[in-house]
Amino acid sequence: MKNYLVIGASSGIGKALFKQLRDEGNRVFGTYLNSEPEDKTDMKRFDAVMEEFDPSYLPDSLDGFAYCPGSINLKPFKRLKKSEIQEDLDLQVLGAVSVLQSILPRLTEADSASIVFFSTVAVQHGFNLHSQVAISKGALEGLTKTLAAEFAPKIRVNAIAPSLTDTPLASKLLNSDAKKAANAERHPLKRIGTAEDIAEMASFLLSDKSSWISGQIISVDGGMSSIRF
16 A cells, blocks of 8 residues: 555546545545535645645655646636736646645655656647746746756656647547537547546556656647658
């Protein structure tokens, strides 16, 4: 049994990952904010933007950490606002940095540990209206590779870059059958990803099965980033 921490564990990918890790027999600690879980065992409320993370409810040793909070704000470049860009950076980058700094001694205490961040296919492959998204997620990709070098060989660090996934976060983009069909058609595998699809990869990267993988940005995107059809 391993000890894991999932920030943002009550919705979307974080919820799916939390459940999967528990189903595999691990002890999983999590946080929630707007979506309150029915079972609050080993869970605490936490606002990654407003609060400093208090790790006192965690064990002395953590085998893995996944930071799942995110946002999808699509708009033309000419309408970008500095305050909104800062909000995304606070949530997706500075929030991850703050939590990681607070739990780093616990990750170091483990024999080996793994960190998973979440990027997007839109960083490496330019998409219309995705400037704000790419700014914060691009910063996370840079952080992933830098920390992988700094923390090696004790702690592995990787990021997952999904395409559009059917989660509450993407609900405005998938709020009709027509939108779902159109978005599925854009992918070579002809369907929209699920939270469970992404959680499967995250669980793998957190486990010892991926013990020779670090510093990678791994696409889980229905083939969108590499297949032309």
